[in-house]
Amino acid sequence: MYTYEQRIKAVKLYIKYGRSAAATVRELGYPSTKNLRRWHAIYIRTGGLAERSATKTKYSASQKQTAVQHYLTHGRCLARTRKTLGYPAAYTLRKWLLEVEPGMVRESAGSYKGSPFSPEAKRDAVIDLCSRKEAASVLAENLGVSRQVLYKWKAQLLGDEVSPPMARRDGAASPPEHEALQRQVKELERQVHRLQLEHDLLAKANELIKKDLGVTLESLTNREKALLVDALREFYRLDVLLRELSLARSSYFYHRARIRMPERYAGVRATITHLFETNRRCYGYRRIRVELNRIDMVISEKVVRRLMAEEQLIVQITRCRRYRSYRCEITPAPENLLNRDFSAAAPNLKWLTDITEFQVPAGKVYLSPVIDCFDGLAVSWTISTSPDAALVNTMLDNAIETLNEGEKPIIHSDRGCHYRWPGWLSRVQDAGLFPSMSRKGCSPDNAACEGFFGRLKTEFFYTRRWQGVTLEQFIEEVDTYI
Secondary structure, X not given: OOOHHHHHHHHHHHHHOOOOHHHHHHHHOOOOHHXXXXXXXXXXXXXXXXXXXXXOOOOOHHHHHXXXXXXXXXXXXXXXXXXXXXXXXXXXXXXXXXXXXXXXXXXOOOOOOOOOOOHHHHHHHHHHHXXXXXXXXXXXXXXXXXXXXXXXHHHHHHOOOXXXXXXXXXXXXXXXXHHHHHHHHHHHHHHHHHHHHHHHHHHHHHHXXXXXXXXXXXXXXXXXXXXXXXXXXXXXXXXXXXXXXXXXXXXXXXXXXXXXXXXXXXXXXXXXXXXXXXXXXXXXHHHHHHHHHHOOOOOOHHHHHHHHHHOOOOOOOOOOOXXXXXXXXXXXXXXXXXXXXXXXXXXXXXXXXXXXXXXXXOEEEEEEEEEEOOOOOEEEEEEEOOOOHHHHHHHHHHHHHOOOOOOOOEEEEOOOHHHOOHHHHXXXXXXXXXXXXXXXXXXXXXXXXXXXXXXXXXXXXXXXXXXXXXXXXXXXXXXXXX
């Protein structure tokens, strides 16, 4: 329920936004578009919205007085009064009568107001009930409770699935504890039988229908369910299998008869396979259908396509690779100063950088290092879950801090966008570094850095299975290795 202020605010905002219900609901978070248009229609028609009135009572004073008077003058029967007048509920009528005169009617049998029974007393009462020495109504009357309360205690102590006790022929009664254990054993046997049936159904589905072990029985077709029933009928009853598979009896016998019918397209299948193989496995269902028509085998395209799919006659095609390059240069590219000469006579003369990706079950991790050509070690590196500008900029800042006075190495990279952004270019210019870039689409121009990634993945990444490792743990492992 919405207050008057909330409704009038929504209508005015709806008018302000040019009757755009989506914008109004997005800003306020309420109401539905249907309610908003209805409020607006009322506002336009009446010039305002009515405030909600107080909730009216369901029954008037005269109706209440009539019901009480009828009860008093017609045998004091709740059911007769309700049947004659058509109202109210028994609980409401009893409440009206108690208002007129307390104690006029008894409270419901379920509302026991006496002192609570101890667990031992409840247990003794249940034992007496199960032994059947006396009727349940007699036991309940002796205890001062209703018969329903007595059976409720029995369900609480022995379980909801307890079946009514059966009298023994010799007249002797078994102890309740022994009967409860027997019932538990039978229930466990039923559960084991059910689990074994479910396991056998799934195993047969994997064996006969070539379904994965993770398949659910509800996803099977009626034809596949009929195959499972036929395979397991010698081990389980038919009604049990049909109930477990939720398969109607008529559907089972229908599909059973269809399965046993001779294959309609047996000869066509062999012809299609022959045509597919003789035409170098490059004919699709349309060209196969044309070839069938030439030998007077007129079949629809849908049937040909279905038969080819069932026989796994699939034409191998070459798929286009994903577009991996860029169409133009976003900024002028520096020259390739290294020209594949990755030797250095001293540290901090030639630096290499690039970005590599690790795919683990928990997600993706990106590594961006600066490699010194002098010894092939990493000067600095950053690891992140996003290949953004902060990944390379932080790495470059850390590498620049390691330089001594007067050291201005060549920083070589590929033509990735990370090294064309203003943040990277300004850092390189301020530090006095000499930028160098590989040629477009030529990874050997940065072979030393690619070799670093290859050794890292061969020695560290490919030798382990990363199941159950979080991204934080994997980042720590990479950092420790480097």
